[in-house]
Amino acid sequence: MLKFERILCPVDFSEYSTRASDYAYSLAMHYGSKLFFEHVVQPLTAAYPYYAFPDTVNQIYWNLGAVAEDRLREIIKDYSWNGVQPQFVVERGLVPESILDFSVREKVGLIVMGTHGRQGLDRLTMGSVTEKVLRKSRCPVLAVRKPGHDFVAPKDKAEPVHLKKIIYVTDFSDTALRALDYALSLAMEYNSELTLLHVLEEMPGTGDLQSATGRALRQLENPIPQDGANWCTIKPVVRLGKPYEEIIQLALESQADLIVMGVRGRNALDLSLFGSTTHRVLQLGSSPVLAVRV
Numbered sequence: 646m647l648k649f650e651r652i653l654c655p656v657d658f659s660e661y662s663t664r665a666s667d668y669a670y671s672l673a674m675h676y677g678s679k680l681f682f683e684h685v686v687q688p689l690t691a692a693y694p695y696y697a698f699p700d701t702v703n704q705i706y707w708n709l710g711a712v713a714e715d716r717l718r719e720i721i722k723d724y725s726w727n728g729v730q731p732q733f734v735v736e737r738g739l740v741p742e743s744i745l746d747f748s749v750r751e752k753v754g755l756i757v758m759g760t761h762g763r764q765g766l767d768r769l770t771m772g773s774v775t776e777k778v779l780r781k782s783r784c785p786v787l788a789v790r791k792p793g794h795d796f797v798a799p800k801d802k803a804e805p806v807h808l809k810k811i812i813y814v815t816d817f818s819d820t821a822l823r824a825l826d827y828a829l830s831l832a833m834e835y836n837s838e839l840t841l842l843h844v845l846e847e848m849p850g851t852g853d854l855q856s857a858t859g860r861a862l863r864q865l866e867n868p869i870p871q872d873g874a875n876w877c878t879i880k881p882v883v884r885l886g887k888p889y890e891e892i893i894q895l896a897l898e899s900q901a902d903l904i905v906m907g908v909r910g911r912n913a914l915d916l917s918l919f920g921s922t923t924h925r926v927l928q929l930g931s932s933p934v935l936a937v938r939v
Contacts, residue, residue: 647830652678653753655685655744655778658716661759665789668933669757670724671806672787673731675834680731681751682720684713685743710735741777753784760790760927779908779927779936785827789933808835812901812932814842814892814922817864820907824937825868828905831935833876837902841865841881842895844888858883889925896932904930908938 654669656662666682673680686709717733724731736743748756758775779786813828815821832839843865849857865881873879884891896904906923927934 647826649673649676649678649755651681651751651753652676652755652757653681653683653744653748653751654757655683655740655774656717656720657684657759659759661790663759665757665759665787666720666724667805668787668789670726670729670731671804671808672755672757673729674727677728678754680724680729681747681753682717682731682733683744683747684717684733684735685740686710686713686735686737687740688737710737740774741781744774744778745781748782748784755785755787756782757787757789760788782938785935785937787933787935788927790931806902808832808837808902810840810899810901811835811837811903811905812840812842812892812896812899813905814844814888814926815865815907816843816888818907818909820909820937820939822868822907823939824905824907824935827935827937829870829873829877831903831905832879833873836877838878838880840895840899840901841869841879842892843883844891845883845885846888848885854885888922889929892922892926893930896930901932903935904932905935905937908936 649672652669652673654662654666656666669680669682672678713735714733717735721731721733734747736747744756747753756778758778760773760775775786775788779788808831811828811832813825815825828839831837843861845857845861848854861883862881865883866879869879882895884895892904892906895901904926906926908923923934923936927936
C-alpha cells in the first residue's frame with residue numbers, strides 16, 4: 646500500500662496553517678511518517694527590491710528567525726504524540742521557492758498547506774504561495790481550507806482529524822489512475838467511505854444516458870482491488886454536468902472530508918482564472934483537496 650514516508654507542513658502561524666498542521670500530524674501518525682514543520686522568513690528586499698533599508702529594519706528581519714524558532718518549538722510540543730516526533734526548520738528566502746527546494750532536498754512525499762492564511766490561496770485569484778507550490782511541486786500537495794462542516798477536533802490529540810468520507814474524482818486518464826492509489830490508501834488507512842466520481846460533461850444521445858452511465862460505472866469499479874471492499878466502503882457515482890460544479894456539489898451533499906484529484910502536466914494549474922477543473926474546485930469548494938500529479 647502506498648505510504649507517505651516524509652511529510653512537509655509549511656506554517657505561517659495563522660489559524661489556517663494550524664488546521665493544516667492537524668492534517669499533517671494525523672497523516673504522520675497513521676503512516677508512521679517523518680514530519681517537518683517549516684517556516685520561511687522572507688526578506689523585505691523581495692517585496693521592495695529597489696529600496697535601501699536602514700540597519701534597524703534589517704535587524705528586525707534577522708530577529709524574526711529567532712522568534713519563528715521559538716514558536717515552532719511550541720508547535721511541535723502539541724504534535725509530539727503517538728510516536729510522532731516532528732522536526733522544524735526556519736529558512737530565509739522566497740516562500741514558495743524555499744518550500745519547493747526543501748521538499749526536493751529532503752525527498753518529501755507529501756506537502757500539506759493551509760489556504761486563506763496570510764500567504765494562502767485567495768478566493769479570487771491563484772497568485773499565491775499555495776498555488777505556486779501546487780503548480781510546481783513534484784510530490785502531491787494537500788491544500789487544507791476551512792471545511793464546510795466541523796470534523797477537526799483540535800482538543801483530541803489522539804485523532805485531530807477524522808477522514809470519514811473521501812471523494813476520488815476521475816476522468817479515466819493515467820493521471821487520475823495515479824491519484825486513485827492515494828485515495829485508496831487514505832480510505833483504507835482511515836477506514837473511510839470512498840466515493841468514486843465521474844462526471845459526464847455532455848448529455849449522450851437520446852436513450853444513451855443509461856448505457857453511458859453503465860459504462861462509466863464499470864470503468865469506475867474496474868481498477869479497484871478485489872479486497873478493497875474489505876478495508877473501506879466504496880461507492881461509484883456518475884453525474885451529469887460541469888465537472889467542477891458536480892464535484893463541489895457532491896462534496897457539500899455528502900459532507901466530504903477530502904477530495905482527491907489528479908493534475909495533468911506541470912502547467913495544469915498555471916492557467917487564467919477558472920482555467921481548469923482542479924483550479925475551480927480549489928477556489929470554490931469547501932473541502933480540502935489532495936492534488937496528485939504524475
